[in-house]
Amino acid sequence: MQKQSYKILKDSMGEMKVPSHVMYGASTQRAVENFPISNARFASEMVRTLGLIKSKAAEVNAKLGHLDKSIAKAIAEAAWEIYQGQWNSEFVVDIYQTGSGTSTNMNANEVIAHRATQLVKKGVAVLANDHVNFGQSSNDVIPTMVHITVTQLMVERLLPALAVLKSELVNKxxxxxxxxKTGRTHLQDATPIRVGQVFSGYAHQIQLAIERFESLLPRLSELPLGGTAVGTGINTDPKFARLTIAAISEELGVKFTETRNHFQAQACPDSLMELAAQLKVVAIALNRIGRDIRFLACGPHAGIAELQIAAVQPGSSIMPAKVNPVIIESLIQVCARVIGNESTVTMGMMESNCELNTAYPVIGDALYESIDLLASQLYNFTAKCLKDITVNKSQCEKLLDHNYALGTALNPILGYQTVAAVIKEASAKHMSLREAFLKTGKISKAELDKHLNPYPMTEPGV
Known part of the structure; x- marks a missing residue:
C-alpha cells in the first residue's frame, strides 16, 4: 500500500498537514479533523449552488472594480467548474460542523483559490479569503446557498411532483x-359516500399544499447575500448583492431578490421554518392518503377490499402468493422522515441568537432531504400505485347492504329515536334494515326503496 504524502499549508491559526493530492487547504483540513462526526456532507446540489454564488460574485466584484480582472476571471471559471459538478470530491466537511457553515464556505474558497491559481497567469497567487471571499462572509453566503437550493428544488422538483399526483387523484x-361505498368515521360504518368524492378530497389536500408552497416562494427566495458578518454589509459594495443576485436569477431562471432586512435574514430565517412546517403538513396529508388507501384495500379475501392495489412484488418469504402494499409503506416511511426533519429544523431555528442563526448546515440538510425524498416518492407512488388502483364495486355494494348507517336517511320520516331503536333491534337479531323497518309497519316498501337508495345519500338533501 502506497504511503500517503502530505504538504504543509497555513491558515490564520498556523500550519496544517494536508494530503498532497487535494485542492483544499489548511482551514478545510482543520475542519475535517475537528468534525469526524458522520459521513453526511452537503448534497451536491448545495455545493453546486455555492460554486455559482462564488462565480457570479467574482464577476460582479470585477465589474465594480474591487478585484483584478484576470484574478476574477480565474475565480469565476474555477467556481463555475464547481457549479458544473467537477470538484464534488473536494468538499469533505461534515454537516455537523460550525453552525454558520464557515468550514464549508472556506472549503469552497480554498478549492476555488487553488484551481484559480492554476488558471491565472503564472506567478499570481489567488487567495481564498482576500480574493475568492471578497465582499462576503460565511454568515451570508451559506444561508444564501441554502435558500437558493431549496427554492430551486421546490420549483423544479417538488411542485411538479405534487401537480402530477394531484392530476392523477382528480382522474381517479x-x-x-x-x-x-360505505363511509367511515372513527373507523366505524357511517353514511354512504362515493369513491370519487373520497379521491376528490385527497386531490384537494394536494391542491392546498401546492397553494401553500407557491405562497411561500416570494419569502423563501429572499436572499441574505450582502449582509456579510452581522447584516450591516461591512466590507462589501452596496451594489454587490443586488447585481450578484440578479446574475444568479438569470442563470437559474428563478427570480431571487435581496432580503428586505439583512438583520432578520441572517439571524432568524423564518421562511425556512415555514418551509419545514409546510413540508410536514404535506407529509401528514400523504400519510393520511396512503394509510386510507391501504386500509380500504386490506384483505383481499378477509378484509374490507373495497379498493384493489396492483401487485408489484412478492410480499412474503414464507406465505405463498401474498402481496403487500409496499409502495404505500415506502411512502409512509418517507413521511415519517419528513416529519422528523421538521423537528430538526425547529431545534435548529432555536439556535437563532443575536445576529446569527448557528444551525444552518443541519437546517439546510434537513430541508434538502425532505424535499428530495418527497419529490422522488410522489412520482413513485403515483406511477407504481395510484394510477393502477381499481374499485371492487361488488364488494362496495355488499358492504353497503350490511351498513345500518343507511337508516340515517329515515330520520326526517320516523325520527331519530325510532330509527335508533329499529337499528338496534336489527343488529341484535341479525336482520336486514329493510326487514326490520317493514316489521314496524310505520313505512311502506316503496318508501324504503326510495329512502334507502344509497346514491342520493351522497348529495345534500332532506
Missing amino acids: SKQFDKIV
Whole structure:
C-alpha cells in the first residue's frame, strides 16, 4: 500500500498537514479533523449552488472594480467548474460542523483559490479569503446557498411532483364518481359516500399544499447575500448583492431578490421554518392518503377490499402468493422522515441568537432531504400505485347492504329515536334494515326503496 504524502499549508491559526493530492487547504483540513462526526456532507446540489454564488460574485466584484480582472476571471471559471459538478470530491466537511457553515464556505474558497491559481497567469497567487471571499462572509453566503437550493428544488422538483399526483387523484375522482361505498368515521360504518368524492378530497389536500408552497416562494427566495458578518454589509459594495443576485436569477431562471432586512435574514430565517412546517403538513396529508388507501384495500379475501392495489412484488418469504402494499409503506416511511426533519429544523431555528442563526448546515440538510425524498416518492407512488388502483364495486355494494348507517336517511320520516331503536333491534337479531323497518309497519316498501337508495345519500338533501 502506497504511503500517503502530505504538504504543509497555513491558515490564520498556523500550519496544517494536508494530503498532497487535494485542492483544499489548511482551514478545510482543520475542519475535517475537528468534525469526524458522520459521513453526511452537503448534497451536491448545495455545493453546486455555492460554486455559482462564488462565480457570479467574482464577476460582479470585477465589474465594480474591487478585484483584478484576470484574478476574477480565474475565480469565476474555477467556481463555475464547481457549479458544473467537477470538484464534488473536494468538499469533505461534515454537516455537523460550525453552525454558520464557515468550514464549508472556506472549503469552497480554498478549492476555488487553488484551481484559480492554476488558471491565472503564472506567478499570481489567488487567495481564498482576500480574493475568492471578497465582499462576503460565511454568515451570508451559506444561508444564501441554502435558500437558493431549496427554492430551486421546490420549483423544479417538488411542485411538479405534487401537480402530477394531484392530476392523477382528480382522474381517479372522476373515474370512480358513480361508485357508492360505505363511509367511515372513527373507523366505524357511517353514511354512504362515493369513491370519487373520497379521491376528490385527497386531490384537494394536494391542491392546498401546492397553494401553500407557491405562497411561500416570494419569502423563501429572499436572499441574505450582502449582509456579510452581522447584516450591516461591512466590507462589501452596496451594489454587490443586488447585481450578484440578479446574475444568479438569470442563470437559474428563478427570480431571487435581496432580503428586505439583512438583520432578520441572517439571524432568524423564518421562511425556512415555514418551509419545514409546510413540508410536514404535506407529509401528514400523504400519510393520511396512503394509510386510507391501504386500509380500504386490506384483505383481499378477509378484509374490507373495497379498493384493489396492483401487485408489484412478492410480499412474503414464507406465505405463498401474498402481496403487500409496499409502495404505500415506502411512502409512509418517507413521511415519517419528513416529519422528523421538521423537528430538526425547529431545534435548529432555536439556535437563532443575536445576529446569527448557528444551525444552518443541519437546517439546510434537513430541508434538502425532505424535499428530495418527497419529490422522488410522489412520482413513485403515483406511477407504481395510484394510477393502477381499481374499485371492487361488488364488494362496495355488499358492504353497503350490511351498513345500518343507511337508516340515517329515515330520520326526517320516523325520527331519530325510532330509527335508533329499529337499528338496534336489527343488529341484535341479525336482520336486514329493510326487514326490520317493514316489521314496524310505520313505512311502506316503496318508501324504503326510495329512502334507502344509497346514491342520493351522497348529495345534500332532506
